[in-house]
Amino acid sequence: MESIIEGFRKAFSLIFTLDPELLSIIFLSLEVSVIALIVATAAGLPVGSLTGLKRFPGRGLIVSLLNTFMGLPPVVVGLFLYLLLSRSGPLGFMALLYSPTAMIIAQSILAFPIVAALSHSAIIKVEPVIKQASRTLGAKPFQVTVAVVKEARYGIMSAVIAALGRAMAEVGAVLIVGGNIAGFTRVMTTTIALETDKGNFELALALGIILLMISFVINMVLYVIQKKGVVQAE
Amino acid sequence: MMSLKLITSHIYKSYDGKPVLRDCSFSFEKSGTYVLMGPNGCGKSTFLRICALLEEPDRGEVNYFSGNALLKKNIELKRRVTLLLPRVGVFNTSSFKNVAYGLRIRGMRVKEVRDKVGSALEFVGLMHKKNQNALTLSSGETQRMGIARALVIEPEIIFLDEPTAFVDEENKEIIEDIILRLKKSGTSLVIITTHDRIQAEKLGDWLLLMKDGRILPS
Numbered sequence: 050m051e052s053i054i055e056g057f058r059k060a061f062s063l064i065f066t067l068d069p070e071l072l073s074i075i076f077l078s079l080e081v082s083v084i085a086l087i088v089a090t091a092a093g094l095p096v097g098s099l100t101g102l103k104r105f106p107g108r109g110l111i112v113s114l115l116n117t118f119m120g121l122p123p124v125v126v127g128l129f130l131y132l133l134l135s136r137s138g139p140l141g142f143m144a145l146l147y148s149p150t151a152m153i154i155a156q157s158i159l160a161f162p163i164v165a166a167l168s169h170s171a172i173i174k175v176e177p178v179i180k181q182a183s184r185t186l187g188a189k190p191f192q193v194t195v196a197v198v199k200e201a202r203y204g205i206m207s208a209v210i211a212a213l214g215r216a217m218a219e220v221g222a223v224l225i226v227g228g229n230i231a232g233f234t235r236v237m238t239t240t241i242a243l244e245t246d247k248g249n250f251e252l253a254l255a256l257g258i259i260l261l262m263i264s265f266v267i268n269m270v271l272y273v274i275q276k277k278g279v280v281q282a283e
Numbered sequence: 284m285m286s287l288k289l290i291t292s293h294i295y296k297s298y299d300g301k302p303v304l305r306d307c308s309f310s311f312e313k314s315g316t317y318v319l320m321g322p323n324g325c326g327k328s329t330f331l332r333i334c335a336l337l338e339e340p341d342r343g344e345v346n347y348f349s350g351n352a353l354l355k356k357n358i359e360l361k362r363r364v365t366l367l368l369p370r371v372g373v374f375n376t377s378s379f380k381n382v383a384y385g386l387r388i389r390g391m392r393v394k395e396v397r398d399k400v401g402s403a404l405e406f407v408g409l410m411h412k413k414n415q416n417a418l419t420l421s422s423g424e425t426q427r428m429g430i431a432r433a434l435v436i437e438p439e440i441i442f443l444d445e446p447t448a449f450v451d452e453e454n455k456e457i458i459e460d461i462i463l464r465l466k467k468s469g470t471s472l473v474i475i476t477t478h479d480r481i482q483a484e485k486l487g488d489w490l491l492l493m494k495d496g497r498i499l500p501s
Contacts, residue, residue, distance in 0.1 A: 182372025183384070185335065187436060188388050196374070
């Protein structure tokens with residue numbers, strides 16, 4: 050019990066003294082996750098919009114795959130990406146293994162189905178009458194699409210926030226493809242895993258607290274967005 | 284710009300093999316208000332959607348003329364007509380932005396949008412609700428907002444599909460008054476559907492009867 054209390058005391062000390070190692074790990078985590086989120090959103094939103102707005106052969110299969118991949122085990126993603134990026138792999142010539150770029154790719158792969166599938170859900174929930182209304186007012190096909198996507202904006206924002214949560218909390222894939230190299234690819238989750246193994250609980254706890262705080266902020270933002278999206282009739 | 288004429292010839296439409304429109308032909312050539320009357324399910328709404336170029340007929344033709352010139356069914360023509368649906372599709376934003384939508388997608392300048400939207404909201408008596416989220420309007424107010432949104436784009440032909448179907452008595456009277464003022468202004472050719480004979484006689488210059496997917500000879 051005493052060691053836990055001592056661990057927390059040291060953890061808070063690291064946070065309040067703005068320990069440089071702690072800060073560099075936090076910033077790298079945020080950098081990797083935010084870039085991965087941008088990539089996942091840039092790819093996932095068009096896919097979610099397409100499956101939400103258009104009827105085409107194979108649409109059901111794509112939606113089912115996206116829903117399945119939402120629960121993709123990170124270690125499996127890490128394993129496949131490792132095989133692709135390792136020196137003997139097909140993409141080995143790019144020398145990306147054990148780099149932040151590899152971690153961004155891994156997190157993007159994990160975040161993409163979340164953005165795509167939840168955006169799809171948000172878009173199909175938009176009432177068909179919105180599409181009709183914009184057409185009656187003279188909207189071109191692209192403007193109709195924009196109107197529908199805009200109506201789904203709160204759901205789409207929730208999808209993006211949920212994907213950020215997944216990316217930030219991810220450990221398995223980034224550990225495999227990032228290698229957890231100090232000062233280069235060491236992010237919050239991988240540091241927590243490593244420091245716990247070593248018995249250095251203060252840094253692990255400090256990062257755990259920060260991760261929880263970030264998760265809390267993300268969920269608060271998600272709550273506010275979802276609340277804003279529900280308009281109560283007077 | 285010469286005024287628009289709409290001529291429909293031998294329109295047929297069916298859904299899942301069930302015929303909804305059978306050989307509907309009519310020429311909307313004179314200015315004023317046409318009222319298409321008939322029981323629910325007789326094909327009025329389908330006919331209106333086809334006339335407004337939102338749906339294709341299975342057979343037959345919908346042609347728009349400017350003078351004697353046949354017009355292409357492109358976006359320019361589609362922007363000269365509009366249809367108000369019985370259930371107005373409301374965007375999750377203010378009444379002002381809802382009404383401004385048609386103007387903004389036409390690339391109109393902000394000041395002009397502001398002036399036109401202001402006038403349209405004034406016309407339907409909703410200026411005081413301009414900043415309120417349109418989803419929180421009552422059904423009657425929603426319908427009036429829908430009329431303002433349709434009118435603000437200054438359509439040459441406006442189709443109103445059962446404009447008072449889902450509103451209370453008070454709003455029904457307000458909407459009828461709006462339509463009468465619109466008729467008086469003579470800016471648009473108005474085509475309304477209703478199943479209410481009293482309303483049809485009150486609003487229409489010409490009454491058309493529809494039954495079992497056909498426009499009956501008047």
